[in-house]
Amino acid sequence: MSHINNPMEIYKLLNGSNCKECNEQTCLAFAVAVFKEKKPIHACPHLDKKVLEQYGGVVEKPNTVDEYKAEAIEMLKRKISLIDLSKAAQRLGARFSDNRLTIKIFGKKFSIDTRGNLSSEVHINAYMVVPALNYILNGSGKSPQGNWITFRELKGGPSRYAHFQQRCEKPLKRLADTYTDLFKDMLEIFDGKKIVSNIDSDISIILHPLPLFPIMICYWKPEEGLESALHIYFDASSDDNLDIESNYTLNEGIALMFEKIALHHGAQNQ
Template sequence: MSKAAYTPLEVYKILPQSNCGKCRLPSCLAFAAAIVAGSKQLQECPDLDPTTAAGFSARYRQPGLKEENQAEFLDRLQAKMALVDLAAVAPLIGATVKGESIVINSLGKDFVLDRRGRMTSECHIIPWVLAPLLSCITHQSHAEISGSWISFREIPGGIEWQGLFSSRCEEPLRRLADANPELLTDLIGLFMGKSIAWYEADIALILHPLPKVPLLICYQGPEGDLHSKLTILFDASCSTNLHIKSIYTLCSGLVQMFAKISEHHR
């Protein structure tokens, strides 16, 4: 008989539930979600009894990384483009219509998408931005920016993706900010960002990777024995405007782009 895929709650039940932080995640529940997402392994918990871990693994199979289905996800989004009423959708997502194409601004740059979901731009084409742009255009609902900020795990479906988001978005960006103190400030000028005051943050900036999907990056540098901390927050309306998979793709793509920019700071 084949093994069943497990859920974050099933993993959490066998963990010590001490929230010790030895796995470099904030809680045992976050660690459980990371295991299900594929970014962590059971044996990475130093306090978990090996016999318990082995018995659990024998009963369940680990799901593959959700990113493996990205190509199929993109194909579905491109197929939906032919059905979209561009004139009706454009004002709802902060875009404009040009002939049979729709123009959306991302981080200060215009991207043009045609009826077949093909993307062009006057600037260098950024591959990872295509899926979030298509997802925004074809999403079944749209909302105005609320002005309220929430964490990734508070987004519907976010807990399931939290492990990947922590390990491939927030943590890499924190390390980049540690190594390049001026990087986050430079992003404000490079991508038409806005600096704001935020509680317990040395630097807080708002970026608009999509017109109606802003994100807030909050960074607090290391001090004494305290490690640095970086959190990415989202407008509470984000799940109304974008699929959770595309929210993750958008952030992971941004971090990869920021990493390339940081190379010029060295």
């Protein structure tokens, strides 16, 4: 950010439409958020490549998804080191002892200390760490309501739904069609629960990627003339505990993880 001196210089790069797709109310609010390093500039989907390249120094465009995640993690760790972690633990109803806050990601312990150092029971990949840190920073602590809603009903959901379908629901549906142990494995690995839901799916499972952020995955088997379907539902309190970007990242991570597991299974069964 060295050669940017004020938010107006960032604002000038934006299209001024105030379309809110970056989750800010206005382009100006977004410019301020970028200036304060609360948001990466590429969170505005309307910047053209030339602008991004020209302002490469400002944007610090990472080369790979992993680098981007690593950067995001570092930024979030720094932010967490600046907050009162014991208060955050109270807000989230999480454990706080020995200067560390502990939550469970899919039932596995994950901790961060007051200096921003992370530790976890098992390896937790970047797709989970970014949402977990955002949850610790911004989660309201509101308890799940037990009312399930779709991704499109979440704040910022409609404009991201096409991506969500493409990167999260469709890959899982394809897996569920061919890999019959998918849900059994999900329940085992992720400490989930099979339930009878009021949605008339053939299979419904509930997972807890984060303590106050459950998701329900429903699958309809193919029937004569009807394709199978898979949808992921969220608790009505989700917007209070996790932002839409983190939600998307988390579900993308789940889909990627199971694609890997299924590949591994396929290799074993041959």
